[in-house]
Amino acid sequence: MASLQKALEQVNRMPRLAKAVQDVDRIIDLLTQAKAEVLRASDPHTSGLIMTKLQNPTKLAFEQVNTDLKEVSGAHKKLGRAIDKNFPLQPLPDDHDAMAYHPDLINRAIAMHLLREGQFTVASKFIEEADDISPNLQLSVDHDMSMDEDDDDAEDSASTAATSTGGTDVHDLSPLQSQELQSKFSEMYSILQELRNRNLVPAIDWARANSVELETRGSNLEFELSKLQYVWLFKGPAVNGLPDDENNGRFGALKYAHRHFGQFRARHAREMDRLAGSMAFASNIAASPYASDFMIDGAFSDVAASFTREFCSLLGLSAESPLYIAATAGALALPQLVKFMTKTRTRGTEWTTANELAFETPLPARMMYHSIFVCPVSKAQTTEANPPMMIPCGHVLSKESLHNLCRGTRFKCPYCPSEGHVRDAKEIIF
Ligand SMILES: [Zn+2]
Incomplete structure (x- = not known):
């Protein structure tokens, strides 16, 4: 090396x-x-x-x-x-190509990746050519979650959000569909571009137009953006480069807060008090207890990341491209796979479970999704309604299994001699 x-x-x-x-x-x-x-x-x-x-x-x-x-x-x-x-050229040790049977899925992943990366021309060419090879190419996007402004739709989307978690609708990838996705993503990119230029207004307008959906998801995006706008105005024309008038500077920030912060009172009262309190230290904010609220270096990229996440999630998509994640995770796992295959081959054993890895893949925490837990007693996967519970001895079972074990309110651990009380069992959240 x-x-x-x-x-x-x-x-x-x-x-x-x-x-x-x-x-x-x-x-x-x-x-x-x-x-x-x-x-x-x-x-x-x-x-x-x-x-x-x-x-x-x-x-x-x-x-x-x-x-x-x-x-x-x-x-x-x-x-x-x-x-x-x-890096000597090494053929992959496994002849089983799990992806060979799913060209449609792979093409769809690539098309979606290109669209969400903003590579619209490449994406439309790809979709056109992939369609020649595999006419069944489908793009999935949850139409009902689209960001329409009228309230009827908003209510609709809230109810579909609850029912559609099992899988989003799959629609034909017609040119229209990719067009729709393209226009959504180009909207996202133009807003992100403005954020990079430190203009929060288009992002705030978008968050306001979608506030019902964002609220339903428990998102703080609208407040985070408005808070940064307050700080940005507070800094004044010397920093923000905006016109030096009554809408800028400390006075402009106060005016902005008066006009827009009322709706945030219920959820963000403490942060709003901090913003108001900072006015008393306006002349020397850097040495005040409020200094951290007024740092803008990372703030714009932070809100840009939150914005991307929320925008994609309202489209029914994850914030990061699944193709990118899958390829990166695959590259990280590859050395393990090579090692594993070489060892099993020399031992003469075969890897039979073709669709799952027979070993742990060490991935960074940000690549961990949907941890699952299978109850060792019932062998069923835990769900929100039937969550994993840890009992005082440290063993974990599903809530239902735990209740089935109970005699009254007490139970005996099926894996060790200890006994416990139901109220001492703790729900585990992955
Ligand atoms: Zn136990």
Whole structure:
């Protein structure tokens, strides 16, 4: 690995092709200059002389270009060899290609990924071409969760939200459908672009238009955005670059709070009091107890992340691209798989459960989703209604199993000799 690092450093240190380009430019200069001189020359003798004089410098310059190129390609070759040596080409140890039977699903994942990454042109070309190969390509989006502004729809969506958790509707990936997704995502990107330029207004407008849905989900997005707008105005024109009028600065922030903060009182009273209290320290906020509320460095990227999450979730999508997550998790798991397969092969045993991994994959916490728990007594997967319960000895079973074990309010652990009381059992939340 050290040799690879060295080779990579060498390539990075290389002036790349800049030197060769400079030399070529010099040759062009030489030639243009000679051409001008030839044109100016009155007799063929002088022109001949100019041409002869040109020969040596041109030859030298060409040799120089070759030397420059040799240096660069030498470094690249060295790096290539180091990569080959450190990462020998290894065929995957498993002949079972779980994805070979699901081209539609894979194409759909790719199309969705492109759409949500904002690669609209690539996405529509992909959908068009994938449709030729697999006409059943479907994109899934929960239509009922779409962000319509009228209230009737909002109520509808709240009720579908509760019933559609088992799986979103799958609609044909018609051009119309991808168009709809595309327009949603392009709206998302334009709002994110404004957030990057530190303009919160479009994001706040969006959150306000969807406040019913956001509220139902327990989202704080509208308040977080409005709070940052307050802080942003508070900083004044010197920092925010907005017009220096009564809508900006401390006065503008107060005015903004008066107009928009009333609705947040029920849920965010404490934070609002903090924002109001900060006014007393306005002249020296950095040394006040409110300093942390007024740091804006990471605040814009934080609200941008929350906005993306909420926007996608109202579309019935996760905040991060499933394809990206799956590919990254797969790459992380691969070394384990290779190791496992090599070991089982030398032992002569076979891996029979083709659809699940026979070993734990160490993934970072942010890649953990939907932890499941299977009750060791009933062998049933726990649910919200039947959650896993930890009993005082540390063993865990599902709530239903626990109740079935009870004699009165007491029970005996099925796995160890200890006994306990139902009220001492604690629900576990993964
Ligand atoms: Zn026990």
